[in-house]
Amino acid sequence: MYKSPGIKSGFGVARELKELPGRVLAVSMEIPWALLQSQMPWEPDHVHLVDDMDLPTLEAADRDLPACDVVVGVGGGSCCDFAKYLAWKRGCRMVLVPTIISVDAPLTNMIAVRVDKTVTYIGDIFPEELLVDYALVQAAPPELNRAGACDIASIHTGLFDWRLAHERTGEKYDAAVAALAEECLEELDRNAEEVYNVTPKGIDTIVDLYRREVKFCTEFGNSRPEEGAEHLVAYALEHLTRRHFLHGDLVGLGIFAMSRLQGNRPEWAEDLIRRCGLRYWCPDASREEICTALATLRAFVEKNSFFYSIVHTAEITPAFVESVLAGLEKARPQ
Ligand SMILES: [Zn+2]
Known part of the structure; x- marks a missing residue:
C-alpha cells in the first residue's frame, strides 16, 4: 500500500536529526558523512559506513549492528537503500537525508541490492520522513543532481x-x-x-x-x-x-x-x-x-x-x- 512521505526541505533542516528520541543508528558513506559533520556536528549512538550493497552484506549488518529505535540514512541512493533495508527488517522508524538527488531511492518502497553481481529489488517500505537539506545537496557535484x-x-x-x-x-x-x-x-x-x-x-x-x-x-x-x-x-x-x-x-x-x-x-x-x-x-x-x-x-x-x-x-x-x-x-x- 502506497504511503505518502512527509518531506521537509530547506537550508539546515538536517539539524532536526539532533532532536531524534531513542537510540539512533545512522547509515552513511565517507563523503556524505564528512559533509554532514562539517555543516552540523552530530553524534548518533552508532554510525555505520556502507561499502557495498550485496545482499549478504546487508544481512550481516542487520544481524551485527546494535539495536536501535530509529535508522537514519544520510547520502545518495545506496545509503538510503541501506537504511531502508535495516528499517524494513527491524520494523523501526526511519528518517532519510538524501545528499544527492540523482535517483528516486529516497521515495520508493523497493530496495536495490546485488545478488551475484546483478541488481535485484527486494523489500517494501515507503519512506515516511525525508529531510532535504539544500546546503547538503548543493555541496555535491552539480552533474550528479542534474542526473x-x-x-x-x-x-x-x-x-x-x-x-x-x-x-x-x-x-x-x-x-x-x-x-x-x-x-x-x-x-x-x-x-x-x-x-x-x-x-x-x-x-x-x-x-x-x-x-x-x-x-x-x-x-x-x-x-x-x-x-x-x-x-x-x-x-x-x-x-x-x-x-x-x-x-x-x-x-x-x-x-x-x-x-x-x-x-x-x-x-x-x-x-x-x-x-x-x-x-x-x-x-x-x-x-x-x-x-x-x-x-x-x-x-x-x-x-x-x-x-x-x-x-x-x-x-x-x-x-x-x-x-x-x-x-x-x-x-x-x-
Ligand atoms: Zn531509471
Missing part, C-alpha cells in the same frame, strides 16, 4: 512505448495515469533551468516529481509510464560493458536515441535533456560501446524478453546508429 531529471524526462519516450504496446499487444493502459505523467514532464520542462542550476526550486521540483511519479506508478502497478526503450538502452550498455554508470548519463542517451527511433519530437526531447543538464553523450562510454549497444539492442531485448517498445517495431539500421553517433558528437562539450 536526477532522467527518470522524469524518460516519461517522454516511456509514454510513447506504453501507447504502442497498448495498441499492438493490448497491454493495459490508463489514460488518466498517462495524463498525470504528462503533467510531470511539463513541470520538468518549465523548471529545467532551476534543475540545471540546482537551486532550491530545482531540488524541490525533482523531489516532488519523484514523489508524484512513485505514487501513480505504484497505484497503477508498474513503471510503464516512465520506463520505455530509453531504459532498454541503459540496460544494454550496462550489460555490454559490465560497468557502472551514472543512471542519468545512460537514460539521457536512451531518450536521445529512442525519441529519434520513435519519430517522437526528437528535437524537443534533446532540448529538454540538454537544458536539464543530462550528459546524454555518455562521457564514460566509448563510441564503439554505444555503437554496439544500439546495433545489438533488438537482440538484447528479445533474448531477455523485455517489455514491448519501439525496439520491437522499428528497425535499428547502421544508418540510424551513425546518425545517433553523429548527434552525440555534436552534443559533446569540446
Whole structure:
C-alpha cells in the first residue's frame, strides 16, 4: 500500500536529526558523512559506513549492528537503500537525508541490492520522513543532481512505448495515469533551468516529481509510464560493458536515441535533456560501446524478453546508429 512521505526541505533542516528520541543508528558513506559533520556536528549512538550493497552484506549488518529505535540514512541512493533495508527488517522508524538527488531511492518502497553481481529489488517500505537539506545537496557535484531529471524526462519516450504496446499487444493502459505523467514532464520542462542550476526550486521540483511519479506508478502497478526503450538502452550498455554508470548519463542517451527511433519530437526531447543538464553523450562510454549497444539492442531485448517498445517495431539500421553517433558528437562539450 502506497504511503505518502512527509518531506521537509530547506537550508539546515538536517539539524532536526539532533532532536531524534531513542537510540539512533545512522547509515552513511565517507563523503556524505564528512559533509554532514562539517555543516552540523552530530553524534548518533552508532554510525555505520556502507561499502557495498550485496545482499549478504546487508544481512550481516542487520544481524551485527546494535539495536536501535530509529535508522537514519544520510547520502545518495545506496545509503538510503541501506537504511531502508535495516528499517524494513527491524520494523523501526526511519528518517532519510538524501545528499544527492540523482535517483528516486529516497521515495520508493523497493530496495536495490546485488545478488551475484546483478541488481535485484527486494523489500517494501515507503519512506515516511525525508529531510532535504539544500546546503547538503548543493555541496555535491552539480552533474550528479542534474542526473536526477532522467527518470522524469524518460516519461517522454516511456509514454510513447506504453501507447504502442497498448495498441499492438493490448497491454493495459490508463489514460488518466498517462495524463498525470504528462503533467510531470511539463513541470520538468518549465523548471529545467532551476534543475540545471540546482537551486532550491530545482531540488524541490525533482523531489516532488519523484514523489508524484512513485505514487501513480505504484497505484497503477508498474513503471510503464516512465520506463520505455530509453531504459532498454541503459540496460544494454550496462550489460555490454559490465560497468557502472551514472543512471542519468545512460537514460539521457536512451531518450536521445529512442525519441529519434520513435519519430517522437526528437528535437524537443534533446532540448529538454540538454537544458536539464543530462550528459546524454555518455562521457564514460566509448563510441564503439554505444555503437554496439544500439546495433545489438533488438537482440538484447528479445533474448531477455523485455517489455514491448519501439525496439520491437522499428528497425535499428547502421544508418540510424551513425546518425545517433553523429548527434552525440555534436552534443559533446569540446
Ligand atoms: Zn531509471
